Amino acid sequence: MVGVLVRLAFHDAAGENGANGCIDWSTSAHNGLRPAVTQLDKVYAAHNFHALLSKADFWVLAANVAIEVATQGVVVPFQWGRTDALTCNDANLLPDPEGDHRHMHDVLSTRMGLTDQEVAALLGAHALGRMETSNSGFNGGWTTTQNVLDNSLYKIATKEPWFKRVNSRGFSEWVNADLPCNCNHSYCAQDLLFLNTDVSLFTDTTVGECNVFPGSNCTVDSPYRVYVDVYAANNTVWMRDFVDAMVRLCGVGY
Numbered sequence: 479m480v481g482v483l484v485r486l487a488f489h490d491a492a493g494e495n496g497a498n499g500c501i502d503w504s505t506s507a508h509n510g511l512r513p514a515v516t517q518l519d520k521v522y523a524a525h526n527f528h529a530l531l532s533k534a535d536f537w538v539l540a541a542n543v544a545i546e547v548a549t550q551g552v553v554v555p556f557q558w559g560r561t562d563a564l565t566c567n568d569a570n571l572l573p574d575p576e577g578d579h580r581h582m583h584d585v586l587s588t589r590m591g592l593t594d595q596e597v598a599a600l601l602g603a604h605a606l607g608r609m610e611t612s613n614s615g616f617n618g619g620w621t622t623t624q625n626v627l628d629n630s631l632y633k634i635a636t637k638e639p640w641f642k643r644v645n646s647r648g649f650s651e652w653v654n655a656d657l658p659c660n661c662n663h664s665y666c667a668q669d670l671l672f673l674n675t676d677v678s679l680f681t682d683t684t685v686g687e688c689n690v691f692p693g694s695n696c697t698v699d700s701p702y703r704v705y706v707d708v709y710a711a712n713n714t715v716w717m718r719d720f721v722d723a724m725v726r727l728c729g730v731g732y
């Protein structure tokens with residue numbers, strides 16, 4: 479449950495007009511969020527929370543609590559004052575998991591106003607939770623500790639080689655292993671899955687040997703790589719930057 483609450487905060491912020499307590503359910507990128515929204519709506523209604531804070535504020539608060547639980551105590555400063563929207567159109571606004579680092583920049587920086595560093599820090603949230611075929615067409619987790627929020631995504635990211643494959647739904651995804659699995663490092667057997675956008679944190683997925691030879695190293699760094707190396711080496715620095723970036727993310731549209 480903790481993962482989906484953090485994902486919801488991102489999707490509300492990335493939708494039309496930023497965090498406004500509105501999810502456009504006709505946008506398939508939101509698949510999988512409905513059970514969490516239904517639960518949150520029930521609590522919000524049962525306690526008359528509308529008298530205290532907007533639904534958008536409540537969702538941000540829920541994500542902050544999830545982060546506190548998953549980090550065993552890290553507090554994201556909470557800001558009030560978001561306004562709810564009754565309708566929204568999120569068509570084509572959410573990032574495409576098969577996109578490269580340029581696409582991430584277009585969506586998260588040019589449109590949403592986040593810096594490269596904030597984007598690099600935010601994507602570490604994928605340490606939490608997993609992907610489900612019925613939601614997104616992907617099936618697997620990014621890490622083996624899916625209820626723990628730490629810098630493990632960056633540690634895994636920097637363990638090359640990476641191999642790109644096409645899954646049963648026809649989507650490109652990456653595994654941290656040679657296929658068939660015959661490498662020596664500990665991540666190999668766990669068949670961890672990264673999206674193209676996750677791999678774009680450290681390499682340009684459109685060029686380099688990464689794309690060509692199974693098990694070859696990724697050769698051309700993405701602009702996010704400099705941060706990934708720092709975050710892989712230091713959980714405290716990542717956590718500090720992640721908290722700041724969450725505040726900025728959830729402030730989009732204020």
Ligand code: HEM
Pocket residue numbers: 480481482484485488509510573574575576582600601603604606607608609610611613614615616673675
């Ligand atoms: C390039 C940007 C991003 C893309 C393309 C992306 C894509 C995805 C996809 C495809 C899933 C799997 C959904 C499912 O199958 O249920 C997912 C899950 C998740 N995302 Fe992202 N995401 C992005 C950025 C973010 C950000 C910025 C955050 C939070 C700060 C975030 C938090 C999460 C979490 C926690 C999950 C796991 C949810 C669960 O376990 O239910 N994502 N994301």
